[in-house]
Every structure is written in structure tokens, then in C-alpha cells.
Amino acid sequence: MRRLRVAAALLAGAALLGLAACGETEQVVVYKQGKYQGKPDSNPWDNAPLAYGHTTWKQGDKASWENEINTRNLSQNEYRRIYNQ
Amino acid sequence: MARMKFLCDAERCIECNGCVTACKNENDVPWGVNRRRVVTVNDGVIGAEKSISVACMHCSDAPCMAVCPVDCFYRTEDGVVLHDKDLCIGCGYCFYACPFGAPQFPQAGAFGMRGKMDKCTFCSGGPEPDRSEAEFKKYGRNRLAEGKLPLCAEMCSTKALLGGDGDVIADIYRERVTRRGKGAEVWGWGTAYGPGKQGAQPPAAGGKS
Numbered sequence: 001m002r003r004l005r006v007a008a009a010l011l012a013g014a015a016l017l018g019l020a021a022c023g024e025t026e027q028v029v030v031y032k033q034g035k036y037q038g039k040p041d042s043n044p045w046d047n048a049p050l051a052y053g054h055t056t057w058k059q060g061d062k063a064s065w066e067n068e069i070n071t072r073n074l075s076q077n078e079y080r081r082i083y084n085q
Numbered sequence: 086m087a088r089m090k091f092l093c094d095a096e097r098c099i100e101c102n103g104c105v106t107a108c109k110n111e112n113d114v115p116w117g118v119n120r121r122r123v124v125t126v127n128d129g130v131i132g133a134e135k136s137i138s139v140a141c142m143h144c145s146d147a148p149c150m151a152v153c154p155v156d157c158f159y160r161t162e163d164g165v166v167l168h169d170k171d172l173c174i175g176c177g178y179c180f181y182a183c184p185f186g187a188p189q190f191p192q193a194g195a196f197g198m199r200g201k202m203d204k205c206t207f208c209s210g211g212p213e214p215d216r217s218e219a220e221f222k223k224y225g226r227n228r229l230a231e232g233k234l235p236l237c238a239e240m241c242s243t244k245a246l247l248g249g250d251g252d253v254i255a256d257i258y259r260e261r262v263t264r265r266g267k268g269a270e271v272w273g274w275g276t277a278y279g280p281g282k283q284g285a286q287p288p289a290a291g292g293k294s
Binding site for chain 2: 034035036038040042050053057066068072074076077079
């Protein structure tokens, strides 16, 4: 009788162990965009313009820096640069 | 707001490698590291040979930023993708993630050990004081902080390589295509700046993505 009880207890334990896997959570990796951990960087328009070649850019003024960049950018268009169209 | 991008016109590139040389010289890039390179397909085949200049495209949804285990990448207000070399561990994940093969690793250490990653900075340095000696040694010249654009694009002799505000260079290219009446496909543009989720960008019909 006692052996039967032990066997029943063992079987019940084994059944519980077998069911334990059913409670496992999904193990698929979820990728998340990281957050930058390094040193902060300054903006290019916060620098003083070089001593030559600048007409509109004023230190700290983003709009004037963008204007400066835009002028240089447009000079990559040879239709405008060479033929002045 | 300016959104910095590169555009390479395969109809115009003559494989002169002027952009490669300009980049090497301007940023004092060491031997074994090529931030920019020229790739030619169908070499020698008359009428089918095309060359393009490739470097970091500063993607809108940069895969290197997503895979970096130490989160050393950041994007500036102008849309330039940069990284902090003090944090980089040289694992190489970004190299495998990048569709353009942009990240480079100096083999300076013992037993060919990979050094810290180096890539095109759109000539805008890195997270060190602008135009400082430290910034130049680690990342190269900061031309944006001088009110200039990347030297590779500015000194391209045929103006095949355009660099600058995405809207402006797209307008320049559009005008060019209208005048010559062909070659509207821009290599890498859709991969780098295309809309939608990463990897979900369908290739242009009959063209290159």
C-alpha cells in the first residue's frame, strides 16, 4: 500500500514537471532601438565662421549657416554655376 | 532644415577615384581604411560599364544604429549618422548590418585584431570639440563646421557625386535627368532613404533600388 502511495506521488510529481514547460514565456528576441550612450556633440552653426569666404553666416545662427551650405550646395549644379541659368 | 544625403550619378562617374583620394587626404585616413571607394560593374563591357562612388549614406533608418550593442551611434540635427569612437568596441556588427559596406576597421592591433570602427562622417567630425586637434585625429576634418560640404562631392570633376541637403541635390539631379533624358535611377537612394520599415523597401520598377 505504501509503495503504491509513493509511486502515485512520484507519478504526480512527474506529471507536474511535464506541465511546467507549458508555463514558459515566449523567447523570441525583441529588438529595440538603442539610446546613444556617448559624448554630446555640438552643432556646426555654433562655430565661428572662418576668416575668409563667408558673407552671411553668423555664429550661432542656424538659418544663416544653412544659407551658407545651400549656396555651396547649389554650386554643384554646373548648369547654374557655369552657364548661370 | 537641411537633411544631408549623398547621391551618385552612375551615368557620370568616370571611375577617376578623385573622391577616394580627396577623402583620404582631407581626413588623414590611415592605410587599410577606405571611407569611400568606387565600385565598377561590367568592367570593360562597352555600353554596360557603370561606376558608382560608395560610402556611408547616412541612412534615414540606419541599421548600424539598430544593431550596435554599445549604442555608440547618433544622428545629428542635419541627419548625419556619426559615432563615438571612445565607446566603440570594434565588434563589427555594424559592418554586417550596413547595406553599403561603409564601416571600416583598422587592423592595427596585435594578431590582426580589429580596431575601433571608422566610417565617412559627411566631413562633420564627431563628438569632440569642433575643429579641434582631437576631433581631427579621431574622426577627420569637420567641414560642416566651416560652412562647407564634404570634399568628395565638392571636388568631383564630373559632378557625379552630389552631397548636401537632400532636397537640393534631388532637384539638381532631376534637372540633369530632364536635360539628358535618361538615367533616372539612383543607386542606393531607396535603400538608404526609402520610406517604410527597414527591409520593406520594394525596388523601383525596372530600376535599381
